[in-house]
Amino acid sequence: MTEFEQILKERGYRLTNQRRLIVRELEGKRHLSAEEIHDRLKVEHPELGLSTVYRTLDLLTELGIVRKEDFGEGYSRYELTTERMHHHARCRECGKVIEFNEELMEYLVLQVERETGFSTDWYEITLHGRCAECAASS
Numbered sequence: 635m636t637e638f639e640q641i642l643k644e645r646g647y648r649l650t651n652q653r654r655l656i657v658r659e660l661e662g663k664r665h666l667s668a669e670e671i672h673d674r675l676k677v678e679h680p681e682l683g684l685s686t687v688y689r690t691l692d693l694l695t696e697l698g699i700v701r702k703e704d705f706g707e708g709y710s711r712y713e714l715t716t717e718r719m720h721h722h723a724r725c726r727e728c729g730k731v732i733e734f735n736e737e738l739m740e741y742l743v744l745q746v747e748r749e750t751g752f753s754t755d756w757y758e759i760t761l762h763g764r765c766a767e768c769a770a771s772s
Contacts, residue, residue, distance in 0.1 A: 637716070638699050645697060652682060656690050657699065657714070665703060665711040665731055705731055705760065721758065725765035732765065 638657050639649050647653075659671050666674075672687045691712055694700035703711045705724050721739055723732040739759050747754055 641697055641699055647693070647697075652686050653690055653694070655679060655682065656687060657694070660700065660712060660714050664713045664733070665705075666713070667709050667711050669709070671712070701756075701758075703758065705729075706762070721760065723761040723763065723765075725768055726762055727764055727768040730765050730767075 642649050642653070655675055656671060659674055660666060668684065668687045668691055671691075672682065672684045675682050675687075691700060691702070695702045695712070698715055700712050701715050703713065703722070705711060705722065707729065720733045720735045723734060724730070725732075743754055743757055746752060
């Protein structure tokens with residue numbers, strides 16, 4: 635039994651085909667919107683509605699299986715929580731999202747916890763600015 639299946643079972647939810655399909659679609663991929671997930675799956679599963687994708691993503695987010703990200707695009711993007719911890723830099727001109735992993739960010743979180751007594755469950759750091767290509771074109 636996968637960790638995802640175990641979480642569902644422990645919380646009293648069934649492992650439906652829709653839930654399995656959506657988690658499988660997110661495996662190894664990052665930052666997919668509900669619409670992108672729906673578009674990828676509807677080819678082989680035309681019975682899967684967009685509202686089902688949204689409801690499933692909401693449930694999986696609530697259960698801690700999926701992480702919901704907001705890059706200021708007017709819609710959310712999703713990724714599995716089992717993916718490695720990483721941060722984002724988003725270009726305000728072209729919308730490109732760059733992932734990075736910086737140990738200094740983890741150090742800053744620990745420092746804030748030490749200084750304030752705050753207990754961090756999870757964090758996300760997003761930098762906003764211009765990517766190298768957009769900066770070079772001006």
